[in-house]
Amino acid sequence: MAESQHPRLMLQNFLSFQECKELEFIHKSCCTVGYRPDVFSTTLSHLIATNSSHLFIPFVPIRERLKEKVEEFFGCEYELFVEFTGLISWCRGASIGWHSDDNRPYLKQRDFSAVCYLNNCGDDFNGGIFHFQDGEQQTIIPSRGDVLIYTADSRNVHSVDEISDGERLTLALWFSRDSSHDEDAKLLSLLSERLSHSSNPKHNSWLPLPASSNMYWFFPAHASDDQLGFDICWARLHILGFDVLYSRDNGCYSDISELLIEPLHLARGNELFEMEFVNMLHALQVVQYYCWKASELETTTKLESESSRVIPLSESQQQRISSLKSLFSKDDHLAEMVFSRGACGESMRQDFDWKKFVAAVSMWEDYVRMSYEGIVKSLPYWRKQQSIFNVALDEK
């Protein structure tokens, strides 16, 4: 029970390595620029809006387990609602000073906070150490799988040191006693609306659809020149060694808003992968899936399909690739500085294999189809209960 003056709890290894990696995959393929400088976020409503509601599935049991834990520790069983769930990453320059999580009039409904650390201080980023202003165990060094829970009020004033490099990733949840702030109710109405439009499975409802391009445009925090910045989807592909080439390329794009939703091909070095992706997010999701599953793909490599050929890039294609680069990034080094330290980056550079990539394409497809099915089957139960919970589908 939490009877101290500073009610808080640290749960070590609450999330498994695989759970953390799956959430990292989701964030790195779906995030948008965040609510503060040098911060990126993936909210559940954003997943719905971008045709990726099936990526909810891994969040469901984690939210449930965390809510139970918070209710048990703070002695308020069956009283809480999840107010907000989001993946949040901070890159170089981001920090937050002393505050409590309910310190704005519009945040007063927040009763408890849970921060799940999804990667490691020292390996994936530097800086980003969490401090409580008072009480026991004041310093928390983020470590993958650990979860910190605390009351959102002034008994737990805290801060986070500036990130000096790399990308610090967390899953953040807030809980409220106030049912009018129940995130589930809002998500369920968005989900129902979305899935009723796209219930035809032939419609490839599991293919992602990008939001507007400004949601993916990163500006450095202290830039005065608004010419600076880059597209974060392109940049995440770029730092893993991929270039993009559009199928319908007339060579005269003036802005990137249409480009995010155009079909494209991926290239690496002087090789072009012949399979066409329906848009930039589709390509990014498959690439991030490859990163997530790279070690398993080693043993599951199966080859050959017509769409999986790799051919040399022509000179004109190479020129088109480099003119596209200057549209997606106004500063060559910035993207590298912001994203370069991803764990996958180095191994991608050293032992990338198109054959494994082909295996990843079909594994990704199975993964999203299964997740989509999970959502479609769970939704009626969720709607009935007006709550998102783990439905034991096999038994039904």
Ligand SMILES: O=C(O)CCC(=O)C(=O)O
């Ligand atoms: O990421 C963390 O460790 C805490 C972040 C935080 O304090 C906040 O978002 O309010």
Ligand SMILES: [Fe+2]
């Ligand atoms: Fe906070």
